[in-house]
Amino acid sequence: MSTVSTRRKPPRVGDAPLFRRSLIGIVFVLVAFVILAPLVIIGVEAFSKGWQLYRDTVVHPDTLHAVMLTVLAALIAVPINTVFGIAAAWAITKFDFRGKRFLLVVIEIPFSVSPIVAGVAYLFVYGLQGLFGPWLDAHDIKILFAVPGIIIASMFVTAPFVARELIPLMQAQGRDLEEASTSLGASGWRTFFSVTLPNVKWALLYGVILCNARVMGEFGAVSVVSGNIRGQTNTLPLHIELLYHDYNATGAFAAASILALIAVFTIIAKVALERQGAGRVSKTENPAEKTS
Amino acid sequence: MKIHLENVVKTFESFQAVKGVSLDIESGELVALLGPSGSGKTTILRMVAGLEYADGGAIHFGDQDATDIPVRDRGVGFVFQHYALFPHMTVADNIAFGMKVSKVKRDRSAIESRVSDLLRLVRLEGLGDRFPAQISGGQRQRVALARALSVDPKVLLLDEPFGALDANVRRDLRRWLREIHSELGITTLFVTHDQEEALDLADRVVILKDGQIVQQGTPEEVCRDPKSAFVMKFLGDANVIAAQVRDGRAYVGGLSVEAAGVADGRGELYARPSDIDWSDEGPGIAATISRVLDRADGRRVLATTGAGEALEFDVEPERVVKAGEQGFVTLRRAKVFAV
Incomplete structure (x- = not known):
């Protein structure tokens, strides 16, 4: 309250100093123990045996391979899920069709299902004893315990991210802009690229970044379908676990620091995007800046 | 371009929004x-535009059956209720959009000169570099119109064109739209729930109720000769007084009013506030004044008849009246409808 007033205001909920301070205190203590302490430990432990060992772990071929595999999974899964998310959001918000509600629910399923359940389900679909297992085996196509399995599992887990960001925004925007564009003679594609996409671009990027962070950090589903073959099907999160089970705590922390670093970059990008998203109005207020 | 709607029907899920409308423009x-909300007027407009498909019937543009032509190829200019300007484009880019996406290729300079022509037409010269968020509601409305006109539409369609504006801007824009219409001579259809707007602006008013046309005609025809109680009530304030109809005349209190064509029995008498006079002596309908409202253009009196019916009418500003006063109401003119 910055208003200059000496009048005593009637107390509101949370206005009592004791209440307010203890609430804030609890939050700080929890943040310190639950979030900050583990992050600090990662840094401290990673370098506990010196820079040399940290470097050795990071440039170890197995670690490098795990990093590459994680990046590869992200490079494939994120674009596919982005296209899927845009298509789903576009369909749900701009068209009326039978089964729309059903589609909305289906999109949300990966959020409510434990990733490990998804992994096990894939075992039953693509595994040797699974539905398509024999056929795949006969045609010498390897999905499980290979890179395709990792990518499919990652895609399942992260399918909702982009759509979830776009649907509320596109619902709020309604169909007027698209209708206006079409009535002016624009084709569907033209409308999408010139009208729809520019108006959701920040939300889209936001969804992509969250999706990417999740793909890179995914453990549960991937651990079931990848088979944990060192140097072959080991993603970074799996590699961390492997190092840890090898009693190589320092190595585990070193590898973990890479993931933590990715997380930090994600948060920075996310905050920057939120600024952009919020700053969209002020941006249009600046006539010098043409966005089209 | 002449527009002909023939028995057009539209149903949304189980709700029949438009029930067989035939109309010639x-x-x-x-x-x-013109119609209250839910009367199907916007749905009709959107079907003419091609933004909705008719479930039945046909829409002709001139000699061409346009019923199944998609909106993109229908050649209409549509002004949306909330303008639907592209927020990420400048005013000039908004207006140029239709020309840029057109199948008819125009070069850049042709587009630019057309944009500046249109900006002049809608009196927004010099605002081409602004974004929609930086201009007022009335200006946005004019940009929306310029954008709709940019593609040389055969038909101009406006959905509640002045709905989101305040009263003064609304009046100015109304006059201005009329001027533009006479300048361009383009066939124009607009939707409104505001009778004053419809009567002030249109050559012809089509009044809708529950998805059907209840009356159409020039403003004079619909105002002077409303065919139903609904039209009478919808076009403006109306007092309703119960009456007895006998042999083509309606009787109430000490008064009788012409009621040709109304069946004998109970009827209702409709009178505009300006059609009612107040006098201290009979004959007339006895009433008691309950409130006096002073307004810029006169005095409005609220009264209650002996039968408990609420009345509203105007008296001259100089007339001394006050709450509680008793007197008699006489009618200059009134319409009678059977109940």
Whole structure:
């Protein structure tokens, strides 16, 4: 309250100093123990045996391979899920069709299902004893315990991210802009690229970044379908676990620091995007800046 | 371009929004679709535009059956209720959009000169570099119109064009739209729920109720000769007084009013506030004044008849009246409808 007033205001909920301070205190203590302490430990432990060992772990071929595999999974899964998310959001918000509600629910399923359940389900679909297992085996196509399995599992887990960001925004925007564009003679594609996409671009990027962070950090589903073959099907999160089970705590922390670093970059990008998203109005207020 | 709607039907899930509407709009005419919300007027407009498909019936543009032509190829200019300007484009880019996406290729300089022509037409010269968020509601409305006109539409369609504006801007824009219409002579159809807007602006008013046309005609025809109690009530304030109809006349209190064509029995008498006079002596309908409202253009009196019916009428500003006063109401003119 910055208003200059000496009048005593009637107390509101949370206005009592004791209440307010203890609430804030609890939050700080929890943040310190639950979030900050583990992050600090990662840094401290990673370098506990010196820079040399940290470097050795990071440039170890197995670690490098795990990093590459994680990046590869992200490079494939994120674009596919982005296209899927845009298509789903576009369909749900701009068209009326039978089964729309059903589609909305289906999109949300990966959020409510434990990733490990998804992994096990894939075992039953693509595994040797699974539905398509024999056929795949006969045609010498390897999905499980290979890179395709990792990518499919990652895609399942992260399918909702982009759509979830776009649907509320596109619902709020309604169909007027698209209708206006079409009535002016624009084709569907033209409308999408010139009208729809520019108006959701920040939300889209936001969804992509969250999706990417999740793909890179995914453990549960991937651990079931990848088979944990060192140097072959080991993603970074799996590699961390492997190092840890090898009693190589320092190595585990070193590898973990890479993931933590990715997380930090994600948060920075996310905050920057939120600024952009919020700053969209002020941006249009600046006539010098043409966005089209 | 002449527009002809023939028995057009539209159903949304189980709700029948438009129930067999037939309508002819002459080339160059300015027609208002007037009706309360839910009367199907916007749905009709959107079907003419091609933004909705008709479930039944046909829509002709001139000699061409346009019923199944998609909106993209229908050649209409549509002004949306909330303008639907592209927020990420400048005013000039908004207006140029239709020309840029057109199948008819125009070069850059042709587009630019057309944009500046249109900006002049809608009196927004110099605002081409602004974004929609930086201009006022009335200006946005004019940008929306310029954008709709940019593609040389055969038909101009406006959905509640002045709905989101305040009263003064609304009046100015109304006059201005009328000027533009006479300048361009383009067939124009607009939707409104505001009777004053429809009557002020349109050559012809089409009044809708529950998905059907209840009356159409020039403003004079619909105002002077409403065919139903609904039209009477919808076009403006109306006092309703119960009456007895006998042999083509309606009787109430000490008064009788012409009621040709109304069946004998109970009827209702409709009178505009300006059609009612107040006098201290009979004959007339006895009433008691309950409130006096002073307004810029006169005095409005609220009264209650002996039968408990609420009345509203105007008296001259100089007339001394006050709450509680008793007197008699006489009618200059009234319409009678059977109950």
